[in-house]
Amino acid sequence: MNNYFTSTIFRKILAALSGLFLTFFLLGHLAGNLQLFISGVEGQTQFNKYALFMTTNPVVKLLSILTYASILLHVVLTLYLAFKSRQARPIGYAVSSGNSNSSWSSNNMAILGTFLLLFIIVHMRSFWYEMHFGEMPYQYLDDGTKIKDLYLITTSAFNNPLYTLFYILSMIALALHLKHGVGSAVQTIGLKLPNYEKPLKYIAESVALIIPATFASIPIYLYIKNL
Amino acid sequence: MILDSKVPEGPLESKWTNYKSSVPLVSPANKRRIEVIVVGTGLAGASAAASMAEMGYKVKSFCFQDSPRRAHSIAAQGGINAAKNYQNDGDSVYRLFYDTIKGGDYRSREANVYRLAEVSASIIDQCVAQGVPFAREYGGTLDNRSFGGVQVSRTFYARGQTGQQLLLGAYSALSRQISKGNITMYNRHEMVDIVKIDGKARGVIVRNLLTGEFSRHFGHAVVLATGGYGNVYYLSTNAMGSNVTAAWKAYKQGAAFSNPCFTQIHPTCIPVSGDYQSKLTLMSESLRNDGRIWVPKNKGDNRKPSQIPEDERDYYLERRYPAFGNLVPRDVASRAAKERCDEGFGVGDTGLAVYLDFEDAIKRLGKETVSARYGNLFAMYDKITGDDPYTTPMRIFPAVHYTMGGLWVDYDLMTTVPGLYAIGECNFSDHGANRLGASALMQGLADGYFVLPYTIGKYLSEDIRTEPMDTAHEAFDTAEKKALERTKILLQNNGSRSVESFHRDLGKIVWDYCGMSRNQKSLNEAILSIQSLREEFWKHVKVPGDDKTYNPELDKAGRVADFFELGELMMRDALEREESCGGHFREEYQTQEGEALRDDENYTFASTWEFKGIDKPPTLHKEDLNFETVAPTQRSYK
Amino acid sequence: MTDLQLTLNIWRQRSSSESGKFESYEVDNLNTHMSFLEMLDVLNENLVEENKEPVAFDHDCREGICGMCSMVINGRPHGPMKGTTTCQLHMRHFKNGDTITIEPWRAKAFPVVKDLVVDRSSFDRIIQSGGYVSVNTGSAPDGNAIPIPKSIAEEAFDAAACIGCGACVASCKNASASLFVSAKISQLSLLPQGQPEKNERVKKMVAQMDEEGFGHCTNTGACQAECPKEISVDYIRKMNVDYNLSNIKG
Numbered sequence A: 001m002n003n004y005f006t007s008t009i010f011r012k013i014l015a016a017l018s019g020l021f022l023t024f025f026l027l028g029h030l031a032g033n034l035q036l037f038i039s040g041v042e043g044q045t046q047f048n049k050y051a052l053f054m055t056t057n058p059v060v061k062l063l064s065i066l067t068y069a070s071i072l073l074h075v076v077l078t079l080y081l082a083f084k085s086r087q088a089r090p091i092g093y094a095v096s097s098g099n100s101n102s103s104w105s106s107n108n109m110a111i112l113g114t115f116l117l118l119f120i121i122v123h124m125r126s127f128w129y130e131m132h133f134g135e136m137p138y139q140y141l142d143d144g145t146k147i148k149d150l151y152l153i154t155t156s157a158f159n160n161p162l163y164t165l166f167y168i169l170s171m172i173a174l175a176l177h178l179k180h181g182v183g184s185a186v187q188t189i190g191l192k193l194p195n196y197e198k199p200l201k202y203i204a205e206s207v208a209l210i211i212p213a214t215f216a217s218i219p220i221y222l223y224i225k226n227l
Numbered sequence B: 001m002i003l004d005s006k007v008p009e010g011p012l013e014s015k016w017t018n019y020k021s022s023v024p025l026v027s028p029a030n031k032r033r034i035e036v037i038v039v040g041t042g043l044a045g046a047s048a049a050a051s052m053a054e055m056g057y058k059v060k061s062f063c064f065q066d067s068p069r070r071a072h073s074i075a076a077q078g079g080i081n082a083a084k085n086y087q088n089d090g091d092s093v094y095r096l097f098y099d100t101i102k103g104g105d106y107r108s109r110e111a112n113v114y115r116l117a118e119v120s121a122s123i124i125d126q127c128v129a130q131g132v133p134f135a136r137e138y139g140g141t142l143d144n145r146s147f148g149g150v151q152v153s154r155t156f157y158a159r160g161q162t163g164q165q166l167l168l169g170a171y172s173a174l175s176r177q178i179s180k181g182n183i184t185m186y187n188r189h190e191m192v193d194i195v196k197i198d199g200k201a202r203g204v205i206v207r208n209l210l211t212g213e214f215s216r217h218f219g220h221a222v223v224l225a226t227g228g229y230g231n232v233y234y235l236s237t238n239a240m241g242s243n244v245t246a247a248w249k250a251y252k253q254g255a256a257f258s259n260p261c262f263t264q265i266h267p268t269c270i271p272v273s274g275d276y277q278s279k280l281t282l283m284s285e286s287l288r289n290d291g292r293i294w295v296p297k298n299k300g301d302n303r304k305p306s307q308i309p310e311d312e313r314d315y316y317l318e319r320r321y322p323a324f325g326n327l328v329p330r331d332v333a334s335r336a337a338k339e340r341c342d343e344g345f346g347v348g349d350t351g352l353a354v355y356l357d358f359e360d361a362i363k364r365l366g367k368e369t370v371s372a373r374y375g376n377l378f379a380m381y382d383k384i385t386g387d388d389p390y391t392t393p394m395r396i397f398p399a400v401h402y403t404m405g406g407l408w409v410d411y412d413l414m415t416t417v418p419g420l421y422a423i424g425e426c427n428f429s430d431h432g433a434n435r436l437g438a439s440a441l442m443q444g445l446a447d448g449y450f451v452l453p454y455t456i457g458k459y460l461s462e463d464i465r466t467e468p469m470d471t472a473h474e475a476f477d478t479a480e481k482k483a484l485e486r487t488k489i490l491l492q493n494n495g496s497r498s499v500e501s502f503h504r505d506l507g508k509i510v511w512d513y514c515g516m517s518r519n520q521k522s523l524n525e526a527i528l529s530i531q532s533l534r535e536e537f538w539k540h541v542k543v544p545g546d547d548k549t550y551n552p553e554l555d556k557a558g559r560v561a562d563f564f565e566l567g568e569l570m571m572r573d574a575l576e577r578e579e580s581c582g583g584h585f586r587e588e589y590q591t592q593e594g595e596a597l598r599d600d601e602n603y604t605f606a607s608t609w610e611f612k613g614i615d616k617p618p619t620l621h622k623e624d625l626n627f628e629t630v631a632p633t634q635r636s637y638k
Numbered sequence C: 001m002t003d004l005q006l007t008l009n010i011w012r013q014r015s016s017s018e019s020g021k022f023e024s025y026e027v028d029n030l031n032t033h034m035s036f037l038e039m040l041d042v043l044n045e046n047l048v049e050e051n052k053e054p055v056a057f058d059h060d061c062r063e064g065i066c067g068m069c070s071m072v073i074n075g076r077p078h079g080p081m082k083g084t085t086t087c088q089l090h091m092r093h094f095k096n097g098d099t100i101t102i103e104p105w106r107a108k109a110f111p112v113v114k115d116l117v118v119d120r121s122s123f124d125r126i127i128q129s130g131g132y133v134s135v136n137t138g139s140a141p142d143g144n145a146i147p148i149p150k151s152i153a154e155e156a157f158d159a160a161a162c163i164g165c166g167a168c169v170a171s172c173k174n175a176s177a178s179l180f181v182s183a184k185i186s187q188l189s190l191l192p193q194g195q196p197e198k199n200e201r202v203k204k205m206v207a208q209m210d211e212e213g214f215g216h217c218t219n220t221g222a223c224q225a226e227c228p229k230e231i232s233v234d235y236i237r238k239m240n241v242d243y244n245l246s247n248i249k250g
């Protein structure tokens, strides 16, 4: 009798590990994006060089495959589990007071996650797709070489107020998703030891706030700069 | 009817050992073919079913709750006694035996009580091995507390939830056997009759409470572990479903019933607050260690307790019993509270309550210490009453708690019907006229784990050639028809009064006339009142709904119908016993100071009643109790 | 004692095979000293008098220990008070004129039997799958043979305090039984007596939990908040660890 791999706990562990991996990915991604704060040609050059590196380096390639796999795994597993759990209660309550015993974000992970999925698609379409398959403008470097000008694509994308707004909303969704998600994942994989509960909660909530807030600060900065 | 207690020969200390080494055994191959029915999954039933299944018998278990884990034993709070002498305070099997005999006011059978004390130590070992989280000392060994007046610390406990933890242990053993296929469990099934074939118990008729269906079950032997009947009083500390039905059906099939009037009334319960009240809640006896009990000196003094000055308070226990004060035994404390309230000094909306005051304790010990000792009890009291015992005295009143009486059993725990056994609170065996605190849990588990599994072998060893019987047998037919008939009558009665209202009225009669004190005149009256109320019940009771879906009103109606008959027997029993002993206080038999007066000369026996027909008086048989080891003495607490 | 008048919205369903609906009742002969179940007793006696079928609900001890009572009161299992079962809830926490909605536990693994009564035998089956120590009567060593540190005994007790009521399932948006299951697993895996079967036990009990159709745990914490015995979700964490380790070890 070995149903470990089909058990809810195992699936849940995978969802947590993939979620945590994505959180770490976001940290890395964020570090790269922070270069957009550097203004002028200097910033443009550095960012575009970074983008080139990210699309060609084999180690990064491997990591990115892992990231795609994580997203896929995370989405498939969490939505499957959410679907199964819905089946576990075929008839709902007439009066529900879920938020008096648990947080709003913990009760709306699937909605938040679906919003994030939408964001990921739009986001990939605007930048990743363009970078790989689109008609990219080029930046000509001092040494005469040319590289794809993702910097221009990015800064101009955030000239659009609607696009910027969508990005900011998505980061709010991300913040809420992570607010429950990080702590939950730590609990799922068994690391939320009672003695460390306070500091862990503190770290988890900080991560949940800092990552999306910093992400969001970039388009806000770019938008304001371009006004 | 002959009452043969079948107590083995030999000195008290070696009776059980000799019995065990000479009792006939059933071979493993034969055990597999023998079916045993166990009704009830409390401490007694669950432990018996599990142990017998482990031995190899095929067991069927029944309970009326939705899970065996919810049997009433779950509610026991204080603890369980065992003669382990872990505290090195001089405890021994003999001492536990002696305390139990004395506590029972010399109305129990020595040999049974001795055996109980003897096996008590194994109970603790068994429960620990099952994972019961008993309280422990810092060194990791088991902790004990002292209980109810005895001079040693022999009570094992698991916070205030000892019964729960012990029952969950027994339930886990039961569950293990269910998963192995050795026990078939029937939840939400109520036993409605015993089936006898050729004079022997051969099965039961049960009703599925969810579907109303009756079914028949054969057993080479039938074990009843169906608990106590305190709910005959309507209000008691028992669970709502506790009932006498199973034991009563056995009684009507020829199993004699002993000492039905011996009921324990616990002095510290939360009082009745109105006539909607459905049950009473026990507050631990330990509160009397620091609380002082009083009533106002002036009748009808309606002031808040805090505004009644010291010299207008009557600390009546301290006044009447200077030596023991607030720590007199349960029966004495209960009667004294009743006396004050009867005289009109009671407090609260109903006048049926006395104060249990912690003001002095808080002054003396500080709020913190008091809270460490009783914090959880205070919180529970607050939850129920909305009053804060730190600032205003608790109101308490005695309440029905335990029934010492029950089906008569011999040393083997067999009733007067061959093949029918009774264990736990539903038998009469070990507590005489008054039970000591923490001894019911001990008895239930002793019976179930360590006594019945051996003694039942004696009967079954002679039954190995009996093939399982076809339940199409006419005895099953008749019993099922009778049960079905009764259900029909109840449902079709089309009366005008709810079952609940009848139960309430019956309870009031039993409480008023067969409660904390009894007398000849009112007992005689009560018999007539119960009879006429019973007639009225069958004429006017209204049971809505049908018998095809879950119908709690119908279940309750059947139980209350049996309580009527039991209530009458209790009155007869109380009437017949012209002495005061333990929980039975006959006003005519008291000392000049108003204390219970036992009559050992004429009443050293177990009153054992044989059913003769619903409208005929039962026959009394006496099992003489021979005290060979301890000599009865009078109790005094002055 | 203050008088109370209430409107009750109660789920009525004749049997598991029929569908149910809410019925509304006005009850006025109530007061604030009653317990919630006594309030329902009054309603039921009124119904009997009107020749209607009373509302079926589970209850037995009425002391908060048997785990039988089970109803969702205004969206909250066992009602609004923390650490309180329905039977211990008193009417002083409600106001005159309130409307109270009362529903049964809702979960696929707890089918409604009648009105507010559900079938919780799935819990029994989970215990049967491994919630015990395999020790036959009579084979136990002395109770003090294995000392158990007080702190461990207390922690095991905190888990063992579970009354098996199912409020955790009822409150969980996923109808997950993780709190109940993990409490039993942890009680036994904390104690030395539970060690020999530790790995097998957690595997079997989790498998049975999944098979019964309970949802998975998403750590919302609703169970702990609604549990009348305030069982900690830390036991769920422990269960996850035990489960994974036992499977990794094979």
Ligand SMILES: Cc1cc2nc3c(=O)[nH]c(=O)nc-3n(C[C@H](O)[C@H](O)[C@H](O)COP(=O)(O)OP(=O)(O)OC[C@H]3O[C@@H](n4cnc5c(N)ncnc54)[C@H](O)[C@@H]3O)c2cc1C
Residues within 6 Å of the ligand: B039, B040, B041, B042, B043, B044, B045, B062, B063, B064, B065, B068, B070, B071, B072, B073, B074, B075, B076, B077, B078, B079, B080, B162, B163, B189, B190, B191, B192, B225, B226, B227, B228, B237, B238, B239, B242, B243, B245, B246, B282, B401, B402, B423, B424, B425, B426, B437, B438, B439, B440, B441, B442, B444
């Ligand atoms: C509030 C309270 C506190 C207590 N505290 C203590 C304490 O601290 N120490 C102590 O030693 N004792 C205590 N007692 C007493 C003790 O709990 C009981 O005497 C003991 O648990 C009885 O166990 P039992 O197995 O005989 O019956 P129960 O536990 O009552 O079980 C009866 C079983 O029979 C079943 N049943 C009944 N009738 C039928 C039927 N007709 N058909 C099918 N099944 C049926 C029920 O479903 C149940 O499973 C306390 C009692 C109360 C009320």
Ligand code: HEM
Residues within 6 Å of the ligand: A012, A015, A016, A017, A018, A019, A020, A022, A023, A026, A074, A075, A078, A079, A081, A082, A109, A110, A111, A112, A113, A114, A115, A116, A117, A120, A177, A178, A180, A181, A182, A184, A185, A186, A188, C217, C218, C219
């Ligand atoms: C950058 C993107 C994302 C990150 C960093 C992330 C992170 C996390 C984390 C850490 C968890 C907690 C896992 C646990 O409880 O053990 C989680 C849960 C969840 N995520 Fe995501 N997530 C992301 C995207 C998504 C997407 C795109 C979806 C769905 C479409 C999604 C749906 C969910 C759901 C439904 C849960 C709750 C599942 C459960 O607890 O069982 N997430 N996420």
Ligand code: SF4
Residues within 6 Å of the ligand: C161, C162, C163, C164, C165, C166, C167, C168, C169, C179, C180, C183, C223, C226, C227, C228, C229, C230, C231
């Ligand atoms: S964990 Fe709490 S809510 Fe769940 S069954 Fe146990 S006591 Fe009830």
Ligand code: FES
Residues within 6 Å of the ligand: C058, C059, C060, C061, C062, C063, C064, C065, C066, C067, C068, C069, C085, C086, C087, C088
């Ligand atoms: S009726 Fe027993 S817990 Fe509520």
